[in-house]
Amino acid sequence: MIHDQTLDQATESSKAKKAVLYRMVMDKHTCPWGLKSKYLLERLGYEVEDHWLTTREQVDAFKARHGVTTTPQTFIGGKRIGGHSDLRTHFGLRLQDPKATSYRPVLAVFATGAGLALAASWAAFDTPFTLRAAEWFVSMTMMLLAMLKLQDVEQFSTMFLGYDLLAKRFVPYAYAYPVLEWTAGALMTAHALPWLSIPIGLAIGGIGGLSVFYAVYIQKRELKCACVGGSGAVPLGFVSLTENLFMVAMALWMLARMI
Missing domain, CATH: 3.40.30.10 (Glutaredoxin)
Incomplete structure (x- = not known):
């Protein structure tokens, strides 16, 4: 720019x-x-x-x-x-460094998730500002993030294995993670099969949150986040932690509604 x-x-x-x-x-x-x-x-x-x-x-x-x-x-x-x-x-104008870290990819995902949620709420309830819109924002954003990971699962898994605690011990989990995230997001969007979506959200969100916290705040490692797929240059830290906490919060919210 x-x-x-x-x-x-x-x-x-x-x-x-x-x-x-x-x-x-x-x-x-x-x-x-x-x-x-x-x-x-x-x-x-x-x-x-x-x-x-x-x-x-x-x-x-x-x-x-x-x-x-x-x-x-x-x-x-x-x-x-x-x-x-x-x-x-x-002319003394800035050059874009393709290797530079940037939050732009994840901001675009969150903005698109918010837009989809508000638009769906407006279409369904004649107003964009509903509780369902907030739920859809989380669940649709989960699906968008999973979609980015699924574009190149091999590259995603390589980055993911660098910090995820479960994936380091069970490599197939690195390949299953984006599928699980997409599935949980789709089911939460539809309010379908909560007995399946809630455990998935709690498990992958909880493990992911602990992994990010341990790598970034305990080990003080500087890594790239796999949250937007393997090609992203988003620093591992607050954004990835937020993604995982959103999943846990959504799962707990849906569990509370069932009780």
């Missing part, structure tokens, strides 16, 4: 300037980084001389002529700046 203040400063310094851009635009492939480079330059007030490389031969010839290995390539004032990342660096 471009910071407005930095962008404004860059815009002021780039007025009345021109840039030359070479990018791949083929029948079956348009380079996304070329589009981003063109958009960035235009946002910064540059007049872009846009050159399309429409065949593999043109691309190879361009790379050989300029001694580069990738496209797009931007030239400003006759000087080669480089690709999209080089362009952002040239």
